[in-house]
Amino acid sequence: MKKTFDQLLLTTSLFCLVLTSFLVLPSLAAAQAAPVPNAQLAAKDLNARVEALLKKMTLEEKIGQTVQYSAGFATGPSGSKLSYEDLTQRGAIGSLLNVQGAEQTNRFQHIAMDKSRLHIPLIFGMDVIHGQHTIFPVPLGLAASWDPKLIAGVAHTSAIEARADGLSWVFSPMVDISRDARWGRMVESAGEDPYLGSAIARGWVLGYQQNDLTKPDSVAVSVKHFAAYGAAIAGRDYNAVDMSDITLRQVYLPPYHAAVDAGAATVMSSFNSINGVPATANPYTLTQILRKEWGFDGFVVSDWGAVSELLNHAIGPDGATVARKALEAGVDMDMEGNLYGTTLAAQVRSGQIPESVVDEAVRRILRVKFALGLFEHPYTPVTPPYAPTAENRAQARAVAAETIVLLKNDPVEGAGALLPLSKSAKTVALIGPLADSAKEMLGSWGALGDPKFAISLRQALQERLGDHLLYAKGCEILSGNDANVLRHVSFIDQANPPSSEVTEAVPDDAKTIAEAVETAKKADVAILALGESADWMTGEASSRAHLDLPGHQEQLLEAVAATGKPVILVMFTGRPNAIKWAGAHIPAIVEAWYPGMEGGHAVADVLFGDVNPSAKTPVSFPRATGQEPLYYAQMPTGRPAHGDLSHLPTNAQEKFMSRYLDEDNSALFPFGWGLSYTRFSYSQPAVSKAQVSRQDVAEGHAPGLTVSVDVRNSGSVAGTEVVQLYVRNTSASVEQPLRELKGFARVTLAPGETKHVEFPLGFDELSFYNVESKRVVEPTTYKVFVGGSSLASEETSFQVN
Ligand code: NOJ
Numbered sequence: 001m002k003k004t005f006d007q008l009l010l011t012t013s014l015f016c017l018v019l020t021s022f023l024v025l026p027s028l029a030a031a032q033a034a035p036v037p038n039a040q041l042a043a044k045d046l047n048a049r050v051e052a053l054l055k056k057m058t059l060e061e062k063i064g065q066t067v068q069y070s071a072g073f074a075t076g077p078s079g080s081k082l083s084y085e086d087l088t089q090r091g092a093i094g095s096l097l098n099v100q101g102a103e104q105t106n107r108f109q110h111i112a113m114d115k116s117r118l119h120i121p122l123i124f125g126m127d128v129i130h131g132q133h134t135i136f137p138v139p140l141g142l143a144a145s146w147d148p149k150l151i152a153g154v155a156h157t158s159a160i161e162a163r164a165d166g167l168s169w170v171f172s173p174m175v176d177i178s179r180d181a182r183w184g185r186m187v188e189s190a191g192e193d194p195y196l197g198s199a200i201a202r203g204w205v206l207g208y209q210q211n212d213l214t215k216p217d218s219v220a221v222s223v224k225h226f227a228a229y230g231a232a233i234a235g236r237d238y239n240a241v242d243m244s245d246i247t248l249r250q251v252y253l254p255p256y257h258a259a260v261d262a263g264a265a266t267v268m269s270s271f272n273s274i275n276g277v278p279a280t281a282n283p284y285t286l287t288q289i290l291r292k293e294w295g296f297d298g299f300v301v302s303d304w305g306a307v308s309e310l311l312n313h314a315i316g317p318d319g320a321t322v323a324r325k326a327l328e329a330g331v332d333m334d335m336e337g338n339l340y341g342t343t344l345a346a347q348v349r350s351g352q353i354p355e356s357v358v359d360e361a362v363r364r365i366l367r368v369k370f371a372l373g374l375f376e377h378p379y380t381p382v383t384p385p386y387a388p389t390a391e392n393r394a395q396a397r398a399v400a401a402e403t404i405v406l407l408k409n410d411p412v413e414g415a416g417a418l419l420p421l422s423k424s425a426k427t428v429a430l431i432g433p434l435a436d437s438a439k440e441m442l443g444s445w446g447a448l449g450d451p452k453f454a455i456s457l458r459q460a461l462q463e464r465l466g467d468h469l470l471y472a473k474g475c476e477i478l479s480g481n482d483a484n485v486l487r488h489v490s491f492i493d494q495a496n497p498p499s500s501e502v503t504e505a506v507p508d509d510a511k512t513i514a515e516a517v518e519t520a521k522k523a524d525v526a527i528l529a530l531g532e533s534a535d536w537m538t539g540e541a542s543s544r545a546h547l548d549l550p551g552h553q554e555q556l557l558e559a560v561a562a563t564g565k566p567v568i569l570v571m572f573t574g575r576p577n578a579i580k581w582a583g584a585h586i587p588a589i590v591e592a593w594y595p596g597m598e599g600g601h602a603v604a605d606v607l608f609g610d611v612n613p614s615a616k617t618p619v620s621f622p623r624a625t626g627q628e629p630l631y632y633a634q635m636p637t638g639r640p641a642h643g644d645l646s647h648l649p650t651n652a653q654e655k656f657m658s659r660y661l662d663e664d665n666s667a668l669f670p671f672g673w674g675l676s677y678t679r680f681s682y683s684q685p686a687v688s689k690a691q692v693s694r695q696d697v698a699e700g701h702a703p704g705l706t707v708s709v710d711v712r713n714s715g716s717v718a719g720t721e722v723v724q725l726y727v728r729n730t731s732a733s734v735e736q737p738l739r740e741l742k743g744f745a746r747v748t749l750a751p752g753e754t755k756h757v758e759f760p761l762g763f764d765e766l767s768f769y770n771v772e773s774k775r776v777v778e779p780t781t782y783k784v785f786v787g788g789s790s791l792a793s794e795e796t797s798f799q800v801n
Pocket of ligand 1: 304
């Protein structure tokens with residue numbers, strides 16, 4: 001009988017499959033063995049201890065390990081008569097967050113160690129985001145340093161201070177790629193780029209964990225928010241995320257992967273859904289990618305209440321169902337949700353959830369507790385309350401100075417650039433709602449940072465200028481109805497109720513703006529300190545639909561500029577604001593983000609040239625909000641605004657292109673942009689090989705070629721340049737961005753000095769995801785651009801055959 005084509009295909013495929021399984025699969029399996037990113041968590045003796053303990057645990061005790069509560073704001077879970085102390089004693093809690101200080105953590109730990117049946121220590125976690133007591137710049141600012149080592153130093157100091165408070169776990173780093181400045185949590189991120197974001201993620205993890213969780217100055221990290229939380233539609237926090245698998249893998253996942261590869265002990269699942277499946281019940285991201293592909297051996301904690309919020313996502317009719325979905329997808333610990341503790345045991349007893357699934361979650365949690373040495377060292381010596389040491393202050397100041405971006409420094413009427421300010425006494429008018437606020441310097445997530453230790457810009461300038469400093473507030477950050485609405489809905493931190501500033505009547509800005517103008521008239525130069533409230537306009541649940549300067553700050557700026565006095569604009573913000581008018585009319589603009597405890601000093605150091613700025617923005621600055629999401633690594637379009645449209649009729653070439661009718665496409669200040677008080681010049685980059693084979697740049701192979709460039713300091717002061725390398729793949733099976741960062745180096749040069757910089761390129765830099773979600777390198781020509789920003793114009797190319 002004649003076989004149909006389909007039958008033939010089936011027989012042939014079956015034959016091939018059998019053959020393949022003999023010939024190919026064993027070697028494939030060997031090649032694809034899951035990596036072991038953290039050897040401590042995978043260690044045999046550690047896992048033997050875990051198994052031995054697991055055997056002794058009742059079902060309730062096992063589930064207890066998966067329960068985490070915040071003991072910061074309440075005495076016990078809502079709706080329960082039991083206190084956190086009672087629950088700890090019963091072994092019904094595995095972790096607490098927001099317990100402040102060693103005395104309190106010890107108190108709870110004694111209950112766990114002395115009174116619970118199995119003496120399993122609690123693990124205490126907290127949002128240590130940019131410092132615990134010594135507060136550093138916000139993460140977005142830290143990213144502007146392009147200096148992972150500096151960030152590792154910040155993480156290490158934070159780890160020491162966290163440990164002193166009894167914490168062994170920090171909910172950091174936040175590595176969500178953020179390309180939409182409307183999203184308030186951009187402030188916690190490393191910005192828009194996966195390559196930079198990955199390097200920074202590694203810096204954080206190495207600094208916190210130091211490759212050894214047992215060290216008394218290491219803490220476990222929680223990489224968050226897994227996954228793709230930063231891609232919330234329309235930049236609205238907690239909103240859904242919808243993207244292709246290619247974009248997920250190529251743009252959003254790399255920083256989480258880098259953190260896991262660096263040994264991250266825990267991961268936090270995010271609030272958003274991804275392509276319809278909530279991230280907190282998503283087996284694809286939490287099990288397939290995180291555990292199977294990346295080999296993650298630590299545990300996953302949900303974000304705050306994210307398990308119970310699965311009910312709002314409507315993926316199950318009741319708490320029990322959604323808790324089961326979260327657990328089975330790979331969420332091991334339920335943060336503050338109450339659902340694991342209240343619903344899992346019955347479901348295991350009824351057979352709906354195999355006990356082995358609970359066991360696996362408990363194993364992962366215990367592994368981290370053992371690895372941290374909590375069983376041996378559960379307590380923390382109580383030390384005197386924190387007061388910043390000279391060393392703390394020096395580190396905070398030096399770090400902050402590296403994060404301040406000089407966006408613009410144009411000459412003024414032929415008189416040269418305004419910055420750095422001359423040290424000879426001139427009268428300076430300091431104006432603006434951010435000028436005199438030590439508290440705002442601490443940023444969106446200042447942990448236990450105390451504003452009394454923070455230095456405002458006014459204080460720092462006062463120290464330098466004495467009587468030559470004039471000051472006027474000018475206006476409030478937000479005024480009138482906008483202020484009332486925002487202040488009303490802003491997150492109320494129950495431990496730190498709103499200050500009187502938040503509730504008092506809003507003063508009349510017109511009057512204070514007029515006063516500021518008079519102050520400016522008396523000075524030689526005006527410094528305007530403008531921006532957002534760190535507290536209630538940036539961070540969680542702080543999306544903005546209007547990215548212009550808030551309130552009446554634009555009017556204040558324009559009124560002061562109208563005096564004709566030279567104006568320096570210093571921005572304190574958690575995201576790029578749309579400062580188009582300032583970009584065109586203000587000669588000197590500095591982005592200071594929220595620079596931390598020593599922020600005022602650090603800004604003054606840059607303004608007066610004691611520090612030559614070297615930071616580069618990790619996010620693109622829009623001209624108008626409508627450009628968001630705005631990022632440099634745009635995909636090509638068939639109708640580029642600045643490209644070949646010769647296939648269109650001549651009269652159509654003016655109109656039918658990808659652009660806004662009412663705004664430029666480009667950023668006001670692009671990704672990677674930042675000026676110095678010196679100038680850098682670049683040679684044309686050179687490639688070590690004009691052609692490489694695909695084997696030379698295959699996975700596991702050493703980088704197949706290098707790109708090199710000579711960078712010269714052609715100005716008159718020493719300076720540090722962040723040399724950036726971008727590639728463009730000119731012909732691929734899946735379209736690739738117009739430019740992608742694939743290398744950077746911080747290079748410090750004396751005046752007149754030249755340094756040779758080399759960038760290796762191999763599989764990691766040149767591969768991309770094809771339509772089958774496989775990472776490949778294909779034959780193509782790569783263009784390479786090297787320079788001091790994403791506009792880098794020095795160019796070369798090479799081929800992959
Ligand atoms: C919610 C936030 O999304 C997350 O970043 C934080 O770590 C937790 N709350 C714990 O406070």
